[in-house]
């Protein structure tokens with residue numbers, strides 16, 4: 110019999126998953142999975158819980174929670190030789206990764222997707238000792254994703270980023286960087302850089318519109334030094350994915366990207382603080398098998 114391990118964060122988002130747990134367990138059992146659950150107790154607990162699920166050779170792990178929980182589960186399995194397939198039930202305040210995989214917020218519909226069994230091996234990003242699923246980046250502007258208080262995020266969503274962004278615009282400063290990507294070199298002053306695995310980024314769905322999740326490549330998007338007026342013009346273009354051809358943008362695909370900066374620069378991983386640069390970003394090709402929606406499969410295939 111196939112075995113499923115549900116790892117859920119009882120504190121994530123509006124804490125809705127707990128109430129549904131019995132139903133979710135029943136649905137997995139009915140679908141032929143012997144199923145058990147682990148409620149995370151503190152930061153880092155999902156990493157251990159996932160490692161234990163690997164040791165016990167569960168066929169699938171279902172991560173229920175926000176991006177933080179999914180990220181911890183990925184940390185727990187990414188280094189292992191045997192990696193259970195990963196299903197996601199979004200339950201956080203931000204669910205960028207679930208959104209990228211076309212997984213709806215509704216718990217029952219998310220379970221449907223796992224039980225429909227559309228499985229795709231997808232790339233995972235690694236930088237220094239951290240993993241990321243969606244996007245990593247550096248530059249003053251990327252720092253705003255964690256300066257937005259999470260309460261505010263929940264209440265007003267995307268608007269929180271925009272408000273914070275506007276507040277920070279005058280303090281945007283260029284930084285000299287040296288970026289090595291697949292044996293080539295980019296050396297200039299920049300405003301920010303993004304290393305993207307998916308195209309779903311904190312409300313900007315089109316920052317890396319061509320990012321494909323199973324090609325072993327990141328989309329590297331660099332905004333060169335600009336003045337404020339230019340910056341606003343390009344940010345407007347970016348909301349509709351029309352920025353990549355702009356002369357102020359450097360855009361390429363790469364499997365390995367090394368970033369060195371002259372000034373201190375923070376690293377942003379999936380919207381969270383990820384330490385300081387320098388960093389070496391490595392794309393782990395089709396590293397983990399995920400349960401995804403049919404729409405996701407169609408979208409990926411269109412990008413071929």
Ligand SMILES: Nc1ncnc2c1ncn2[C@@H]1O[C@H](COP(=O)(O)OP(=O)(O)OP(=O)(O)O)[C@@H](O)[C@H]1O
Nearest residue numbers: 121122149150151152174175176177178201202203
């Ligand atoms: N029982 C717990 N009590 C407090 N924190 C926990 C507990 N279990 C897990 N955590 C921590 O909470 C962090 C955030 O959780 P998660 O991402 O699931 O939800 P969220 O904060 O609501 O959503 P998001 O991260 O998407 O904004 C996790 O990275 C984890 O370290």
